Amino acid sequence: MKRESIRSAGTGSDPFDEFVSARYQSLLGGAFLITGDVHDARDLLHDALARVYPRRGVIRDPGAAEGYVRMTMVRTHVSRWRRTRREVLTPFLPDTPAPAVDARDERLEVALRTLPPRQRAAVVLRYYVDLPVARVAEELGCSQATAKTHLARAMRALRQELAPAREMVGHGG
CATH class of the missing domain: 1.10.1740 (Rna Polymerase Sigma Factor; Chain: A)
Structure with a gap:
C-alpha cells in the first residue's frame, strides 16, 4: 500500500x-x-x-x-x-x-519579551513545543550544556520578573 x-x-x-x-x-x-x-x-x-x-x-x-x-x-x-x-x-x-488570555499568561508573555532571543527560543522550544533538551540544543545549534545554560538563565529571569505578583497574591493583596 x-x-x-x-x-x-x-x-x-x-x-x-x-x-x-x-x-x-x-x-x-x-x-x-x-x-x-x-x-x-x-x-x-x-x-x-x-x-x-x-x-x-x-x-x-x-x-x-x-x-x-x-x-x-x-x-x-x-x-x-x-x-x-x-x-x-x-x-x-x-x-x-492577541487572543484573550488570563492575567498570568499576559504577564508571562511580557516577561518572555524581556529575554534575549536565544533564551526565549530555548524556553519556547522546551516548554511550549515540549522538546527534550537535546533537541533544543540541536535546534539552537549549540551544545546541550549551552542549551541548559540558556534555559536556566531564562527561567531565573522569568522567576524574578514574575515573583512580585506571587508575593502579593500570597499576602492577600
Whole structure:
C-alpha cells in the first residue's frame, strides 16, 4: 500500500491548505512567543510556511506538519537573530491584540519579551513545543550544556520578573 503524504491525501483538496487553515492561529501564537512582536510573528510564520510548502511531499505523516513548521520557524528566527544580533523591544502593545488570555499568561508573555532571543527560543522550544533538551540544543545549534545554560538563565529571569505578583497574591493583596 502506498503511503500518502501531506501533498496528496487523495481528497481532491490540498491537505496543506487545510492544515494551514486549521492550525494558523496556534502557529501564529507560537511565532509571537518566539519573536515578541505580532508583525515579526506573521512574517516569521509566512516565511516558515513558504519554506515548508515545497517540501510538503516528504512529510509522510500529516500530523507531523505542525512540527515541521514550528521547527522551521525556530530555525528561521535563530538565523535572523544571528545575522542581525540585535533586538528592538517596544513598550507598546501590538496593533492586533492577541487572543484573550488570563492575567498570568499576559504577564508571562511580557516577561518572555524581556529575554534575549536565544533564551526565549530555548524556553519556547522546551516548554511550549515540549522538546527534550537535546533537541533544543540541536535546534539552537549549540551544545546541550549551552542549551541548559540558556534555559536556566531564562527561567531565573522569568522567576524574578514574575515573583512580585506571587508575593502579593500570597499576602492577600
